[in-house]
Amino acid sequence: MRLLRSTDLALRVLMRLAVVGGSSPTTREVAEDMGVPYTHTAKIVAELQHMGLLDARRGRGGGLSLTEKGRTVSVGAVVRSFEGEGDVVECEGATPCPLNTACRLRGALRRAQEAFYATLDPVTMQDIVAGPTGPLLLEISRPA
Numbered sequence: 346m347r348l349l350r351s352t353d354l355a356l357r358v359l360m361r362l363a364v365v366g367g368s369s370p371t372t373r374e375v376a377e378d379m380g381v382p383y384t385h386t387a388k389i390v391a392e393l394q395h396m397g398l399l400d401a402r403r404g405r406g407g408g409l410s411l412t413e414k415g416r417t418v419s420v421g422a423v424v425r426s427f428e429g430e431g432d433v434v435e436c437e438g439a440t441p442c443p444l445n446t447a448c449r450l451r452g453a454l455r456r457a458q459e460a461f462y463a464t465l466d467p468v469t470m471q472d473i474v475a476g477p478t479g480p481l482l483l484e485i486s487r488p489a
């Protein structure tokens with residue numbers, strides 16, 4: 346199973362913001378730190394703000410910061426939200442699979458997908474930035 350690029354970027358933005366301490370980086374700074382185009386990052390930031398996971402303050406002294414919900418959100422919840430409810434294979438679509446009305450594989454793949462998400466449900470952002478990841482994030486976000 347391969348995650349959408351937007352899912353991975355959303356997790357990267359949240360991880361980056363989970364280690365900022367007292368500072369509030371801008372969207373451009375987060376994009377540069379994570380090596381991702383600004384426009385793509387800006388769309389993800391807007392979506393995370395809409396989900397109530399981060400605050401974005403404009404102007405001098407503004408920047409991005411996690412909300413309480415963003416600090417405690419599970420990785421599974423973020424992945425579910427960005428990936429959506431779709432199946433991991435396209436059984437219908439423009440050229441429907443001839444087996445799609447009675448396919449046991451489809452059910453097995455759905456259960457596997459749910460098991461994947463369920464494994465990520467107990468994992469929080471704080472879990473992810475513990476250990477070597479947090480110091481590395483601080484290192485790459487340090488001004489040159």
Ligand code: SF4
Nearest residue numbers: 436442444445448451
């Ligand atoms: S074989 Fe089953 S799971 Fe695969 S595309 Fe067809 S209906 Fe979907």
